[in-house]
Amino acid sequence: MRNIIALVLVSFITFSCSSDKKMGNMIITGQIKGLKKGTLYLQKMKDTVIVSVDSLQLLGDDRFTLTDNVDSPVMYYLTFDGNTQPKKIMFFGEKGNITIDDNVENFGVNPTITGSLNQAIMTNFNEIDNQFKSKRLDFIAKELEARSKNDTIKVDSLAKAFNQLIRRRFLFATNFAVSNSDSEVAPYIALTELYDANLYLLDTINNSLSEKVKNSDYGKRLNKFVNEIKEAEKKKDE
Structure with a gap:
């Protein structure tokens, strides 16, 4: 019984943290089929360095939501690390909702990206x-x-x-x-x-x-x- 209560408490805390996450003016949602474990990063170039602006640890769920505030459309990188070598998807980020769908085996080869005119x-x-x-x-x-x-x-x-x-x-x-x-x-x-x-x-x-x-x-x-x-x-x- 004590274990069940602890599990429910952890789930509640996780849900609360996710719910309290402040969304920017660009919201990236999607699914990376087969990616059951690893950390997904939303990155962009700042000056001459690539920096992470948001991240999400995936544990058993291959759907994701990442966000950032965009002043003007620029190139972003969706990357992950886990049991495989780092891979990336390059895409133009801009204000609004963008959907990215891909699979873990051929990550970045031919992703489906919608919602970004650029x-x-x-x-x-x-x-x-x-x-x-x-x-x-x-x-x-x-x-x-x-x-x-x-x-x-x-x-x-x-x-x-x-x-x-x-x-x-x-x-x-x-x-x-x-x-x-x-x-x-x-x-x-x-x-x-x-x-x-x-x-x-x-x-x-x-x-x-x-x-x-x-x-x-x-x-x-x-x-x-x-x-x-x-x-x-x-x-x-x-």
């Missing part, structure tokens, strides 16, 4: 960009084979074709960002996928951003990045 746009970008990445891997494999055979003509030919592929990818990313200039995805793509592109492409994206996006976290970072490049180029010309 994430839907990012997914569209990744679907096409992954094709460029796949072709790039093919080029690398062919180049290694050509080099192993000392086929310099093939190596030169592949190098030219590879450079053309990179230019097409840069143009695709730029056009995609400009076409979605009212989304925080646009400056994010510029900062993460076009950081080594020429200034003209970066400046084109920066100038296309809506006022809302310009004032967002990624919008401000992109503007600072572009201005730093311009200043550096001015100093070279002096």
Whole structure:
């Protein structure tokens, strides 16, 4: 009887703590099928460090609720540790309710994410960009084979074709960002996928951003990045 009372008391305390949890303006709910034991973390980048903003210990229940306050949409990470190696799901967090469903065996490979408009746009970008990445891997494999055979003509030919592929990818990313200039995805793509592109492409994206996006976290970072490049180029010309 004493054990039963103790168990009920623990359950009541756990329920009370969960109920008293203060929810932010972004609420992440979902299910990670097969994840029966481990800690689930909601993380984001702060300055240059990834920090945890919420966490939940799962013991027998694979459903979860995590939360944070979002000032402007930014990339978040859903990670867990337990009996497996750390894995993660990257997604655009924003105000509102977001649902993430996945399974523990292929965690992060193909999660279902709904409720985030920015994430839907990012997914569209990744679907096409992954094709460029796949072709790039093919080029690398062919180049290694050509080099192993000392086929310099093939190596030169592949190098030219590879450079053309990179230019097409840069143009695709730029056009995609400009076409979605009212989304925080646009400056994010510029900062993460076009950081080594020429200034003209970066400046084109920066100038296309809506006022809302310009004032967002990624919008401000992109503007600072572009201005730093311009200043550096001015100093070279002096």
